[in-house]
Amino acid sequence: MKRSVGHVPGLAVVLVGDRRDSESYVRYKVKGCEEVGIKSLLAKLPGNCSEDEVMDSVSRFNEDPSVHGILVQLPLPEFMDEERILSTISLEKDVDGFHPLNVGNLALRSRNPLFVPCAAKACIELLLQSGIELMGKHVAVIGRSKVVGLPTSLLLQRHHATVSVIHAFTTNPEAITRESDIVISAAGVANLVRGSWLKQGAVVIDVGTNPIEDPTSDYGYRLTGDVCFEEAVNVASAITPVPGGVGPVTIAMLLGNTLDSAKRVYGQSD
Numbered sequence: 001m002k003r004s005v006g007h008v009p010g011l012a013v014v015l016v017g018d019r020r021d022s023e024s025y026v027r028y029k030v031k032g033c034e035e036v037g038i039k040s041l042l043a044k045l046p047g048n049c050s051e052d053e054v055m056d057s058v059s060r061f062n063e064d065p066s067v068h069g070i071l072v073q074l075p076l077p078e079f080m081d082e083e084r085i086l087s088t089i090s091l092e093k094d095v096d097g098f099h100p101l102n103v104g105n106l107a108l109r110s111r112n113p114l115f116v117p118c119a120a121k122a123c124i125e126l127l128l129q130s131g132i133e134l135m136g137k138h139v140a141v142i143g144r145s146k147v148v149g150l151p152t153s154l155l156l157q158r159h160h161a162t163v164s165v166i167h168a169f170t171t172n173p174e175a176i177t178r179e180s181d182i183v184i185s186a187a188g189v190a191n192l193v194r195g196s197w198l199k200q201g202a203v204v205i206d207v208g209t210n211p212i213e214d215p216t217s218d219y220g221y222r223l224t225g226d227v228c229f230e231e232a233v234n235v236a237s238a239i240t241p242v243p244g245g246v247g248p249v250t251i252a253m254l255l256g257n258t259l260d261s262a263k264r265v266y267g268q269s270d
């Protein structure tokens, strides 16, 4: 393997506002960078700043040669035009894969995006690393957001799975999940998926990270998934827990995308 000394990959995070959950996700990302030797830069902007100020911050990171990946933490304040801001990220530094051109190229199977969104990549990685075949499988994806549901359903189709997308307007979602070999839930609703929603032996990937009140916890809340784990674990052949399931793998994918981006700049292929 070719190694080069002196090149340090860099990840820049733009955080707007003071949402507690966003701040803690950003902390995990910064900690992940520290653990593997990626330099992290954080631009923290107040929730009442202008859209132009966010775009200026992105532009500065676009120009900075020590930055190989740029991530704008979502959600942005409601008044901001998310797509407009994400479009200013240089395509080569879009390690989240949310630039409209990267999203479009993921959808077009004749093209390849430069980067694939990290949570979607994490779901596929977990399945493939566990030896779970995707070709011809029926997969139910709960959620259709740009962050998780949409890219996951597109990626699954690239792996020749048959995909049903369930969203807030889907009637009788459990009839669809009960017919599915694999259920991937990213709705953001605690305990949405019950044991009775699953076919015997189904594989369950729980992307949801939902804070629920817990006076016994130091923070006053704890995280729970979209899936009722205690019920599902008796029906599923494999299941991811929350916490400690998809989340840490998502962070690993982000660090991997940042490393790939740096390698592209320094001309290394391995």
Ligand SMILES: NC(=O)C1=CN([C@@H]2O[C@H](COP(=O)(O)OP(=O)(O)OC[C@H]3O[C@@H](n4cnc5c(N)ncnc54)[C@H](OP(=O)(O)O)[C@@H]3O)[C@@H](O)[C@H]2O)C=CC1
Pocket: 119, 142, 143, 144, 145, 146, 147, 148, 149, 166, 167, 168, 169, 170, 173, 186, 187, 188, 189, 192, 207, 208, 209, 210, 246, 247, 248, 250, 251
């Ligand atoms: N572990 C990880 O690495 C990550 C975890 N997450 C977690 O995943 C969850 C989803 O995140 P994100 O996609 O950003 O959230 P969004 O709120 O953007 O999207 C939620 C999606 O779920 C659908 N939905 C909501 N309620 C229901 C319901 N009752 N039945 C069926 N579908 C429903 C919505 O449908 P509609 O479109 O119709 O509104 C929407 O498409 C959150 O808990 C988040 O914290 C997110 C990213 C990474």
Ligand SMILES: Nc1nc(=O)c2c([nH]1)NC[C@@H]1CN(c3ccc(C(=O)N[C@@H](CCC(=O)O)C(=O)O)cc3)C=[N+]21
Pocket: 025, 028, 071, 072, 073, 074, 075, 096, 118, 119, 147, 209, 223, 242, 243, 244, 245, 246, 247, 248, 250, 251
């Ligand atoms: N531009 C952008 N990119 C994102 O990737 C993005 C985003 N915005 N906005 C919010 C969601 C959410 N998200 C998570 C990532 C890791 C964990 C994670 O590691 N969770 C730990 C939690 C550990 C704990 O708190 O105890 C776990 O599940 O084990 C969770 C959620 C990324 N998102």
